[in-house]
Amino acid sequence: MAQTNIFESAQSLLRDRAYANYAAHLNEIERVQSGIQQNRTGQLSLTDITNDTSRLSKRIAREGIRLDKALERINGVPNFQDVSIVGKILRSATSVCRIVIQNQFGVSGYGTGFLVSPNVLITNNHVLPDLETASRSQAQFNYELDADGRVLTPVTFNLRPDLFFLTSTYEERQGSPYDGRDFTLVAVETTGSEGAALDRFGYIQMDSSLGKIIEGENCVVIQHPKGDYKKVVLKDIRLITLTDNFLIYESDTLPGSSGSVVLGLGTGAVVALHHSSIPRKDAAGNWLRKDGSIVQPGDVDEQIDWIGNEGVRVSCIVEAFSNMPVADAMQPLRRQIIEAQTPSLKIMSPSPALVEAKPTPSTTPAPEKRESATPVDRLQYFEITLSSQPVLQDDWEGRASTLVEGFVDETPLIPSSFDPDIRRKRYLTLRSNRNPWELAQQLETLPHVESCEPDLETLTDIGVDAGETGPDRFESFNPGKDSGLATWQKEEETFLKNFGDSVCVQKGKKVKSPAFYHRWWNWSAVNCLDDTERLKRADWQAIRDNLAELRFVQLDTGYSTHSKVFAGYDTDKDFDFIDQDTDARDLMERKLLKFPGHGTRTASIAVGNVLQTDPNTVNGNSGLLTFGGKTLARLIPYRIAKSVILLGRGKELVDAANYAIQSQADVMFMCMGTYPKSMFAAIAREVYEQGIIWVCAAGNQVELVVAPAIYPGTIAVAATNPKDLPWKGSSNGPMVDIAAPGESVYVPITDEEGNEFMSYGDGTSYATPHVASAAMLWKAKHLHELPQKYRFPWQIVEAFRTTLKNTARKPSEWTPNMSKLYGAGILDIDALLNADLPEADTLTHAYEGVSTELPKDIGFVEAGHFVWNILRRKLRPGPTESATGLTQRGQLALDAFTTRPPVRAVESAGLSDTVGTEALLREFFKQ
């Protein structure tokens, strides 16, 4: 059946092409191979083979341990490998399957493939070139032998190219930039032979970031060679070189199976999709046999002299499948694939195919349907405060499902709370395509419901004036035509021009010996002892010892692998509180494969360490909790924001903060905020009562202090600059507790190409982690004393607040008005740590004398939401805002604040009366 075997002719063509690629990189290959040889004989360290320092430093950063230890580990890999990596490789092997290629005539060959998301696998394009082949072919898992040499029970799954199929041809084509990468992604039926479930085979995460492997390191190939039982190649096979789209590694005696997974032995991470072997050729271009003679037709693979193998690089696959066009109907699965590859912890939702197959029972919340689904299906969320009458409360519990149309679910807002006011708060989920504000108004007509508010996505305070100088400028650090380095240099010059003579930079000069003392100006501003000084001092020993005992939580956009901060994150405890099924905005979509950087930047103030990719030129300003290169308190990231400007639903923040309570966090910080909501007030109080110090950014560019900083229980932080003066963008007001450096603070960033840099940023976001770090140091210092001295947990928060304010540095430049609006002064860590703890009976509960807030009119809340989310930003209404403007009640409330004649607040018109909307916001924020 030779004429039908496209597979074999493609293989042959690819082998020629791979040889050409090999030949083109011969110099580099020879250099690496000579290095490998020297390494094998012990004359050269493995890490000395590569001449790509950036890749090496990323590889080192991936180890997440000290440089010398990392080098030791990487270099030891050929001889000593951690058992955990073998476990990882074995688990990866589970996800590898045999592809039985079938055309209209039957089985035409075998390839290998592996799952890259719960129900999509990847193999080569030359294995499954088109829909038709894919729809006939099958994936077989468990086609392997067990420990006793018996065949396991293979499980066969049909492929579902109708659900998802995306391919990049093995030949490059004009006008198709993502072709030539030789891969096919295809959906797999979730139930296989004998009802076996696909999900038991897991999937392999394709991490597109660099540093998974360096030249000279070992590769592991998992494959079904010639369709045989699953094999793992455990020979000493080294990576020879990386070219643009491919990587070349040493050859075993036999060619690999098309579609095999190639892993880096050092990290256990997938580095390539194997696609071709490279035959040795003579000058005339003939393939050669092992004995040097020319390959003849009919020769078997074993006779050919293979000099190398070529695989398609993971990063180039990820880039292609993220950017190639796919049909609308396939978008959900594509998104799932992309999400499956994101290195931060993603909790996978059930696969769309499964959801469709199984109708969801009406009593459990179903995953939110996408917009393309029928609009009646939309899930809507409401925060409800029940009547204070117990009979009505009991009645609600029993009858909510019959009282509410489209009822899906209702739960206590904070199930563990005993606060009588909080216990009346419920969280309601229902299905409806009606305007959420109308629904809320209707729910309020029930006698059981005292007040009701839809829980919509809200925008943060960041990005209000997004532009060149706005606080979120780093969200897309664009090196423009210059290199990232040139842009960085310009930033550095600008900083020195503006602030070189400032008091904090000059003070830093006295204590910092490195030439880059100016990047550390914030250390001198907060009066934090120099690192070397802290290591010497005996009173800091206890602090260092105790830091690791504390739980330090960040509520933000999640973490990234930026080498400045990655080692400072506790990625064993992180969680993502954002609902996976909610539609992400375009903003996120565009950046899905880049790391949103806000969480990283703010975290670096606390736990940043050496910038591994450039420890000499660009590095600077380590975190306040790092000591001599060691991060003693690691930061636990909880993801509560979709992006720096878009918070998810309010409940997601509540859940994250509640989880921090339940797992007994010590200090928590949040560098973004939004408008006040009753549920935020509730959780802020709960956090306070449990004795967790919650440090919050006062807000940026909106003047108003935002929630949660607005609540009495939290510590609100404003921002200052190197001259000790308030940053002009900092929110301010009497509820601000303290100020800390927040203008032109040296923080890590990532440019558009994913390169790591540092630059100067503005925002109360940067001020906040200074105070949070100070809280950690203060708690560490008094770890054993605090529970003895303070009987009630809230007293710990209040003792910190009192000491923080009493010891604040009050710059002589500050006017009396500044002291009213920007807190008690600038954070002074040394004074804070040296102060005695206040007596318990001198402390006042933050909520003493604070009356319970009466519910706001629903129309007024709607107007406030509208002004905050839409008008202030001149953004298009998102999916949660009505496209037709406000409800009548909302409009009337808005009218009350704005000039006559009333303007219909619709998308196109907007509101020109900024004075009126400002007044409404002030009232909304009670400021």
Add this chain to the structure above:
Amino acid sequence: MAASHYFDFHFHPVFKQFICEFEGQYPSNRTADALLEPINLKNPLTDFLEEEFLHILESQSCFSQLKSGQVTLGVANIAPIERLFAQKQGLFGVVLNSSFFTSPVDQTYMEKIRTGQISYYQLFMRELSLYQTLDKAGQVTLLSRKKPAPLATDRPNLTLALEGAHSLCRTLIGQPGKPDTLQTSASTPLADDFKTHPALDAAQSLQHLQQALWDSDLDLMSLVITHLSHIPEQLIATHAFGLKMLKDEAAYPIGNGITPAGKRLIDQAYTLQVNVGTSDVPDLKAAPVLIDIKHMSLKSRLDFYEYRRSKGYQLPIIASHMGVTGYSIDEWKAALNQATMIRLKASNMPIVRLETERRIAGKWGTVNKTFTYNPWTINLMDEDIEEVLNSNGLIGISLDVRILGWQNALGKGEKEEYISAEEFRFFFPDLSKKLAAEKIDPAESFLVPTKEERHPLAMCFNILHVVSTGQIRTDKDPWEHITIGSDFDGLINPVINCRDASKTSALEAALIRWLPVAEEAYRKENGGGPLLPKDANGRINNDALKAHIRGILYENGKNFINRWLNSSL
């Protein structure tokens, strides 16, 4: 063998009496006689419930039952009802919290717990008050190291223990900022201490409690540091998932092992001293409290061993009412069949559901003949057994069929347990990022044992695994470190031939008869050398076997308590 005595390492003799009558005053003024008799929480309306559930509601260890069962020595545990038992949702909640269904239960307690109007500490004091009444009336001897005396022969000798460090929490339930008030005009050491110290952290609370007990001629022997629910206002250690009968998210474990507050509590318990002099001229005497590892999550237990080692603590570890998983930790990890990330419905809290392959204990009989251990992490791993034995501690085998093991025929939903997401990552770092997610409503379900599970063989297999592991992993004689911790009146579902304390003697016959059968089946399945004493011909030495069984049912416990009484542990 006339009138053998029996020992019980863990039970709750006045619990049902306590929850059935709320008294406005403190101390209790109920009469001792009124506290002796069994209470049946069943009423005609509850009869529609499954039979298994009804067993739980019957009294199992009231004093009259102890007397007829010759249980003359034991450890009385006080476990204040946690708030999750007071929630109205779920079948169990309905039964316990409705005067309609369960008229004997006094709803005043339930209401106070549900709405946070009382502290766990006060609940403990009130239950203790009933023991004090019985002690005064000569119905029981409460043992104390303050006045070590020979054991009484005419009444139960009890030591006191706390089940759950929540009992030490003096602020109102769920509200760490609000002190509790005890309304009483009586001046007793306990009442006075509580009034003057209405809020203390767990470690200090324990110190004050032991001093007040001492001043009352009482003594606290041991402390279980967690119980069945997550207590956020005073987190000591992550607990092991233990019950599915309640519809409350607090049943699910959160956290990562022992907290700093937990370490302080352990320090305090192990180094505790009471002042036997005056406040002016103090005379300090060591009165340490033993730590019972029951209910601690596996990670908490590992943290605990590590911490003991780091501090050089030598006191025996006790495990008062346990079963075994049959696994070492590595075997348990390898036995994982399925793990799913769960988000609890109301709080969105992440936890992980585990389904673990069960270790076969042995096969016997014709139908459903395979006996397996319960692999839930609430049970002992081999490493736990090793730690307890090496510390000269004591393991109490539970009489709860759900703890002792399972039959193969069980449905899927019954096999799963839950562990905290952080602890899952600790044990399975590479799996954690691959988990599929599900959202669930805390479900209640009932584990309905089959007849075979109620069979005494299940208990024998647990005993034999401890013996085997002890023989392999330690230099101790494991037979000296095993006893029975029935957990009667701790809402358990007891093995069939010992439904309450009055039937304890039936255990002796059962062990004599079934241990040899179990040994043969266990060794056939699991290999290993002989576990029971044999004579030169390889036949079971009956006298030696009976002596071992006596050890399990009484002597080991008695020796342990005597060593404790004489401060020679």
